[in-house]
Amino acid sequence: MKHSIKIRINGQWYLGDVETGMTLLQFIRDEAGLTGTKAGCENGECGACTVLMDGKPVRSCIILAVEADGSEILTVEGLREGDKLHxxxxxxxxxxxxxxxxxxxxxxxxxxxxxxxxxxxxxxxxxxxxxxxxxxxxxxxxxxxxxxxxxxxxx
Amino acid sequence: MTLKHVGKSYTRNDGVEKTTGSAKYVADMKFPGMLHAKVLRSPYAHAIIKSIDTTEALKLPGVFVVLTGKDVPGPFGVAVADQYPLAKYKVRYAGEPVAAVVAVNERVAKEALKHIKVEYEPLPFVIHPKDAVADGAPILHEDLMNYNVAPYVYPQGKNIYQHFKVRKGDIEEGFEKADLVVEGETWYPYIHHVQLEPHCAVAQYNLDGTMTMYSTTQAPFVVQNCINMLHDIPLSKIQVIVPYIGGGFGGKSDVTIEPLVSCLAKAVPGRFVRLLLTREEMFIGTNLGRGAYCKYKIGLSKEGKILAMQGESYLGSGGNVDYAVNIVTGMGLAGTGPYEVPNLKLDVYGVYTNTPPIGALRGYGHPEVHFPVERLLEKAARKLGMDPVEFRLKNLLAEGKVNGIGQVVKHDTGNVVLCAEKVAKELYKSPKPNKGDNILVGRGMAAYMKTPCMPTNVQSSVFLKLNADGSVTLATGAIEMGQGTYTVLAQMTAEALDIPYEKVNVTNTVDTLISPYEWQTVASHTTWGTGNAIILAAENLKAKLKESAAKVFNTDAENIKIEGDKVVYNDKVLTWGDLALGYKNPDGSALTEPIMGEGHFVAKGVQNPDPETGQGNAAADWTQGCIGIELGIDKTTGEVHLYRLINYIDAGTIVNPQMARDQVLGAITMVISSALTETLVFSEDTGKIRNNNLVDYKIVGIEDMPEEILIDFVQTPEESGPYGAKGIGEHGTVGTAPAILNAIYDATGIDFYELPVTAEKIMMALEGGE
Structure with missing residues (x-):
């Protein structure tokens, strides 16, 4: 079953029709095309996929994309302000x-x-x-x- | 010679890419029409494949092909041709690929695996190399004696595929004269590299006979060669492309998943096929490391001189062993540790075991043998009532002494004695700290040495492309996998050309069709080998600048001077940029050609060791050092806390001190966990690795790090190295485990000879259970 969701990543809304099983990590990498966030274990064990979700650090590989519907995400690509590095x-x-x-x-x-x-x-x-x-x-x-x-x- | 760029801690030139998320890795790449592969792996460590039925899997919508052993070429292997991309007739480790599906997406491919029916006849299996050489052990390769092997491989039959010998002096006489003999057995378990980035390869085969593959490999030219052997595609048509890789540590060297992916691509011409391993598959389906069982005996005089050493070592090497053969060599070349041994007999055996293949892992045979040597020497010093530092200093390979393979230690070999003195001075500068009644404090040290273990004629080539604005692009076939290679190579390029560091850019993608040849990015040899090529290329580029300018000024090249980015003849001046693409006459006609510097380095004078004695100039260079550890053990829990880590290393001239320090620390860190927590656990029923995830297989976390760290250098310039530099990437692994175990002995009085020394083992021993 597909779900229509929207997630705001680094200030930009991304819309998607996603399967229930899609993880937030997959949404970020495959739907939004932001590959800076890495998949190290896809089991919540290594921390490589950590993003901020509504200001809190989460392991995006163990959160479903549908759970993140409507949320505000910050990935590594969103850290800098314009040309100025964080x-x-x-x-x-x-x-x-x-x-x-x-x-x-x-x-x-x-x-x-x-x-x-x-x-x-x-x-x-x-x-x-x-x-x-x-x-x-x-x-x-x-x-x-x-x-x-x-x-x-x-x- | 005053150096301007070598010796400075420039920040990494890949820093912005890697901190902004823009650095690209293979799994970040998508290709039009890309298909996905999944692998069916053997659940048994040893079994005959009686039948495979793929009919139902092929019926699944979205499945393109299903391959099994009958569909793939082989056997292949550079040292021992003993493996296939997919198992034929028999599986030899749990996790060995048995079938592979190519489908429209990963989900369908995974689903299809469930529909492949395989009938196995399980066989007895063997995990430990000691068991694999015992009478009646199950035989993994019945036909071993008929396999194609390289000339330096000596299969002995049964499960022994290699026997490496080192012989020096008269071992019997040495032991006869000895006042004290110490003996012991050590076990360095099977461990995994745990690179954060999973292995991934994407390949496309075209009907015009070309193959393109993107892969997370340290060895694109080795992969190219392997594809050439498997599919008979000319090397000139095999394009292996490597962007950044997320950690290698040897586990992405030689070949891993690439032979299989090349077969899958060949089965669906025109389409890209991707195989991305899961974390579990990395544990069970790629190369492992270590797995060394050593039995050593050392004879000493009562004055504390080593008189004789006898070692018998067995390297558990997995179900196929191509990548372990040279580790056996490393265990022989470095089998004495950095000590002078006048009478020596070492036998190193490479042994088939029903584990995933054992391949390169940071240290490459050296940590394996330093473990027994450094533990037993510690024991010997104690028995002789000697100070362990003084005892070591008496026996270390100082200048003029002769190492185990007959090489005389020259000044530029390095100063292990000074490293040991500096570590000892720092480690013992004050009395042991008092950490309370429950904490036992101990100190220990270990000296070490390591050689690259390379082919005798290892090659590195580079191109230096001069651009029209006077900037320079360095093209190299070396891989960046975290070690900072491109920064160090840029520094040496700037040094060799005498241009600002900012003017040098390094290609950050290797492509076997256009990149200059580089053997592979292993053995801590890039700074040394590629650095030498850079110096040659810079000379070549400068010579071309002079030749071009000579034509412009109508004089001889020897009259031209290069001053910074200017080319000068008397009062006439040109910039490099003026000549980069060729100089034009006033009428527009071309006078000179575009300029690119070429540098081609090959190691010279390195020989194969003598097959009967192991003697010879078989080691291109040695990096040496010493490590000291101060730790505390909680008597109530057995937990080990590291207080101080001190390391001095002589890796010749240090090109980038900050990065070099971090290389040493990174290497030491890997071994902190192999000393204290890491070991792969094999199921007793099936032989499958049970702790195939990052919770049950515990690597060092930030909380496990030593409180104080001092890593510093003794810099004896290496004659064969660029600006006196040599390898530094792996060496921190070599002495760390015995140093920790020597400190644990110092704290508790308990001698451990098997890794890892877990808190449970320490508690049991403290309570008298061991």
Missing amino acids: PLQQSFIETGAAQCGFCTPGMLIAGKALLDKNSNPSKEEIMEALGGHLCRCTGYKSISKSVEIAIDKIK
């Missing part, structure tokens, strides 16, 4: 926190979710926010450091 994007580049780049979109969104609700998080709070996001390249230190640097950039 402070997190800048700090990730400065520290080399994006190596293969596959976990990066999810990490950036998790960082953004944290900084949106807490402009001055402690090291522990950063670790908590990034917990459950898997990265096989970096050893995480450059990623948590990027979030710390972004705090100062935002101030």
